[in-house]
Amino acid sequence: MATDLLLNALIFLAAAVLIVPVFKRLGLGEVLGYLAAGVAIGPSALALVADAEAVLQFSQVGIIFLLFVIGLELKPSRLKLMHKAVFGFGSLQVGVTSLLLTACGWALGLSPVAAAVTGFSLGLCSTPLVLQLLGERHELQSRHGRNAFALLLFQDLAAIPVLALIPMLAAEDLLAGGFMPMLQEVLVAIGAFAGLIVGGRLLLRPLFRFAAGTRSREVFAGTALLVVIGAALLMELAGLSMALGAFIAGVLLADSEYRHGIEADIEPFRGLLLGLFFMAVGMTAQIGLLAEQPGMILGLTGALLVAKALSVVVAAKAFGTGWREALNLGVLLSQGGEFGFVLLTAAGAAALLPSSLVNQLVLVVSLSMAATPVMFLAHARLVRPLFKARKARPDFDPLPDESPQIILAGFGRFGQIMGRALQGLKIPYTVLDINADQVAFVRRYGNKVYFGDASRIDLLEAAGADQARVLVVAVGDIEASMRIVASVRQRFPHLRVFARARNRYHAHLLMRTGVNDLVRELLPASLELTRDVLVGLGIPRDQAQHTIDTFRPHDEQTLRRQLEVFGNEKKQIQTVQEAARELEALYEADEDVTTSLEEPPTRPAAGP
Known part of the structure; x- marks a missing residue:
């Protein structure tokens, strides 16, 4: 019985593999190929399978x-x-x-x-x-x-x-x-x-x-x-x-x-x-x-x-x-x-x-x-x-809920902020998250989030990646993030990928795959807090902001220089030391900032 079942399965697979690709190559489609394969192995032709x-x-x-x-x-x-x-x-x-x-x-x-x-x-x-x-x-x-x-x-x-x-x-x-x-x-x-x-x-x-x-x-x-x-x-x-x-x-x-x-x-x-x-x-x-x-x-x-x-x-x-x-x-x-x-x-x-x-x-x-x-x-x-020249309107009506422009992978603290902004702008997006508890929790607040591993090609297809324009990788786990990026690069090269980088190492991994639209998750918040600390020391806010604006491009440049020596620890250390000296030189050349730092902070007068 098992042998007969396996033999029938082999016959069906062989007929499909041999006949369907021929019909598809001829432009006749898979369905006609399957029908022809069934006729070939059925009782009316070769009778390879009796009980149709x-x-x-x-x-x-x-x-x-x-x-x-x-x-x-x-x-x-x-x-x-x-x-x-x-x-x-x-x-x-x-x-x-x-x-x-x-x-x-x-x-x-x-x-x-x-x-x-x-x-x-x-x-x-x-x-x-x-x-x-x-x-x-x-x-x-x-x-x-x-x-x-x-x-x-x-x-x-x-x-x-x-x-x-x-x-x-x-x-x-x-x-x-x-x-x-x-x-x-x-x-x-x-x-x-x-x-x-x-x-x-x-x-x-x-x-x-x-x-x-x-x-x-x-x-x-x-x-x-x-x-x-x-x-x-x-x-x-x-x-x-x-x-x-x-x-x-x-x-x-x-x-x-x-x-x-x-x-x-x-x-x-x-x-x-x-x-x-x-x-x-x-x-x-x-x-x-x-x-x-x-x-x-x-x-x-x-x-x-x-x-x-x-x-x-x-x-x-x-x-x-x-x-x-x-x-x-x-x-x-x-x-x-x-x-x-x-x-x-x-x-x-x-x-x-x-x-x-x-x-x-x-x-x-x-x-x-x-x-x-x-x-x-x-x-x-x-x-x-014959009708192309007369077509006066689009071939389809856009359905916002079925045609997401953005797929957001990961809906933790990072992804939720972006989701709220997109929702406010009424930009359609689809959210995928692997954490079932997180999905259930977030949906209670009215967010449309779907359970699934965004690194799976079939799941991305089901989520509309063929029609989407942007994929945002907002997951915190480095390995999961890289799996998603690898899958997308292989199957959906048209998608523009924006990514959350957990640290400099994660940023380098993403950049090595060609992802340049990335944000290191702690960098913006750290720079904002640094600016506020400088203001707290008595430095005028515009000068403190200028300090941050000087630091950011220098740090980005350093990140790219370190990418060139990725994996070489000795040269990485050397690059970090050189970057630190360069930053000191930049700040020393900025007289307004250094003067403000040398002056004691102004204390408010005591009240009555």
């Missing part, structure tokens, strides 16, 4: 993780901003597409109920496919990317009640035997839904606070997996979608301080399982039907792509978008989706649709998914350039 259905069933976990990550991104503020797109454009597109496809099904001889189920099922799009295509082209934050996301979110939510309704639609007499069991199922589902929300609000933050307190990345990642799978299974046991449970868990954690850390830990699982899902879709496609009925299958596929593209364009224009965005959405959302597989299979099991038609439609949906990356690539290369 079992693989597809397991790979649904990838969709669960995808919906969880989507939930993490859907902060309440963002949902409020997107509610018109989600419920306006989403309902409009689903309504237009479903009516058009239902009319086509009815015209082809299906019963009204069967046509409605078929039309709705084929009207759904593929969430992982569309998001993957947008992610590959870095268009998730574009105008059409956000509208596509809103539409997909509405579709995922709308598919759940339809899935629950299919057994009711198939029942011949609801009052005789179907109504009460269905009512019981609805009540159980509502109870599970409410339990997940209430329980999540009460338990999730303490659970992750405990996991973060262990300082173990494995425990923290295991906690994230526990939450995702547990929420999905709770919804499954209640008769609802597992993806819905994962999505709700993500939404509940969207405003938590652990959001970026969770997203970074879930991302590898999501990517691997989504790749497995697309390969499973390719494996389950019954290519034999294409050989037996090429005209019908290809004709239905073409009709589905055209009908959905037209309906999406109509809905987008009715929603008020421009032609460029409407065409982008039409091509991007023209395929069937994974929820279509689920609904069509459920309709077949409930005898609403004949099994032969279900098999044909599943193949049509699979082919439409395979065609979409090619169509989207052709559209991007051939059609989009």
Whole structure:
């Protein structure tokens, strides 16, 4: 058994490694490569893996993780901003597409109920496919990317009640035997839904606070997996979608301080399982039907792509978008989706649709998914350039809470002062801090701080380092500071790094990596206190400030001279001694200061 499992894993990995890079190099995208790899190793071709259905069933976990990550991104503020797109454009597109496809099904001889189920099922799009295509082209934050996301979110939510309704639609007499069991199922589902929300609000933050307190990345990642799978299974046991449970868990954690850390830990699982899902879709496609009925299958596929593209364009224009965005959405959302597989299979099991038609439609949906990356690539290369000259406004609306200009690593005494100033200026920033207790404490005062180790590349990506302009390294630990700088220099060279240096040695380490925007944490306060001490001795304030102004550039120059002999203790000592003599000479040349120092301080007259 273990040998068979390892062999299957080897086959999947080999197919992905050999085929996906070829498709990506050809510009066709990873998704089409995964689909082709699945077809190659599936029963329709080499038959290297026999049980395609079992693989597809397991790979649904990838969709669960995808919906969880989507939930993490859907902060309440963002949902409020997107509610018109989600419920306006989403309902409009689903309504237009479903009516058009239902009319086509009815015209082809299906019963009204069967046509409605078929039309709705084929009207759904593929969430992982569309998001993957947008992610590959870095268009998730574009105008059409956000509208596509809103539409997909509405579709995922709308598919759940339809899935629950299919057994009711198939029942011949609801009052005789179907109504009460269905009512019981609805009540159980509502109870599970409410339990997940209430329980999540009460338990999730303490659970992750405990996991973060262990300082173990494995425990923290295991906690994230526990939450995702547990929420999905709770919804499954209640008769609802597992993806819905994962999505709700993500939404509940969207405003938590652990959001970026969770997203970074879930991302590898999501990517691997989504790749497995697309390969499973390719494996389950019954290519034999294409050989037996090429005209019908290809004709239905073409009709589905055209009908959905037209309906999406109509809905987008009715929603008020421009032609460029409407065409982008039409091509991007023209395929069937994974929820279509689920609904069509459920309709077949409930005898609403004949099994032969279900098999044909599943193949049509699979082919439409395979065609979409090619169509989207052709559209991007051939059609989009025609609209560039007419573009009158930006391709996206800036979202301050999702597009931080500054990432602040460390939020202790040093970082909090900067954070207060940035907040007062309304400059968006994201804070990462490794101390779970500090994060919990600071958030009680209303600060947006997230738990996580800022030296991790995946966490920086989740925090928006690709779009940010500045990284401020405000951590006090020298080793942690240097790890962060090394990670950023390697992966995000565009980021301008400002750093807190604990001492001269730390400053030299930072300067050796190319970080010149740094402040030694004790220098400004020490110089200010020195100035006040001089004033206390009777030196006029302007002369005391002049003394400090003379010291600062000399010290900076000395710091750079010491950098040239870094690691050579003998020359370091020599440099320090030379710098001390030079500073004495500078002050001796400043007659006003030396004269003030030689004069006794003026004492105030005694009062009566």
